[in-house]
Amino acid sequence: MKRLWMVLVVGIGLLLPAMAQDPPQIVVFDSSIVFDKSQQGEVLKAEIERLRDRKVQLISERQDGLASMQEEFRNKELTFNDDTRSEMLQTINQAQIELKRLNDDAQRELQAEFNRAQQKLQKQLIQVVEALGQEGNYTLIVEKGLTLYSSAEVDITDRVLAKFDEMYPNTAGSGGGQ
Template identity: 35%
Template sequence: MTPRWISHPKSSAGSTGRLVRPLRRLRRRTRPARRLLRSEQGLARIVRDLRTGRISDEFDRHEHRRTTQVRRSIPRTALVVFSAFFACSAFGEEMKIGVFDFGRITQETNEGQRIQKKLKDFQDHKQAELAAKEKELKDLQDQLAAQALALSPEKRSEMEKDVQKKQNDLQILREGAQREWQIEFNEAQDGFLQKVRDVVEALGREDKFTLILERDYTVYRNDSVEITPRVIERFNKMYPEASSPASASKGGAPKGSASKPPAPDKPPAPPKEEKPKPPPKEEKPQPPRTP
């Protein structure tokens, strides 16, 4: 659809302002695109979107969404804090607030490290599959380029069809790997978030906290309200199943404590065969002595 400032230029007077303002807006909108063009990954993404027809101007979607959520949550957080403060003042109770860092919990808990390793292994596996398919495609393209003049038209057409088929298969494999990765990531994230909620709720009930907030939803906080180490310690106690394989893979059993496996029982030795004793020697009669 043609913009209004292009399709309806009424007069030269005032048209400069109508032209400059949309250009400024366009420049602001294309800043993420210009940043993306400086990297090879960004260029590959743009080429892929051009091929599939999915051009989008939301290059900083995640960062923008996070910032927007924080900005919108600040008034709600302030309202919750003030409500809790007045409620505690009305009942004469002391207000106890805690703040935890979700990023540190992800990095320092055994469960978070296990999930990160699982996702990295999944990503490495998919990347290895894609690399193998890309190598097959490149080898076939090199073979076709080297033998193009020597091949018959039928053979060359057949190889070109094979190249096209491998390109399509590679594209399908990439899209499937992206979908599988997104599913794995969402499942792991949802499960981990639920565990963090359970740990924080248990810690809040046990230590009688009035309010516990995530660090990104606070503007200012004192170090006295930091409870991230306690949350990490409580998390590892509530979900210790991830600590055993990790510790076993890192350090193993301490020296001197590992017991050697018992040696297999030796089969009993066969009884020794007794050799037959030789028969006693017969004594020859001696002749009588003569006087």
């Protein structure tokens, strides 16, 4: 019995200082908003869009070339001898293969560029959240998408966005931000 009382007294003694401390501060933020609205996010998004536009233009030019070859073949098919017809079909087939390869390469390149940009932003965001956590004396900062519910009172997305732009201003040199 004495042992039980001793354990209770020691336990209460250990809990009292912990209870006297400030309550834990748990906050959330929405990383997708930070990625979309940050200066760095806007610059990287603009770079990816420019790359996509260049690829779309190149693919469109190749599609137009293929379409004109196919049209020429349809218009003159009856006048071709067998060898010419075979060569023309082979050229069209090769152009179709090259167009498909170009399209696949463009998709892979765009996906790789998107992944690179996302990884860069993710690394920066981790540093921002750590700095903000220390400055704000937060106990826990959670990504909003990982929570089932959070009150608007604990949402610090605007603060994370402001800190992100403070720590990583638009330095990409392309001037894609607003």
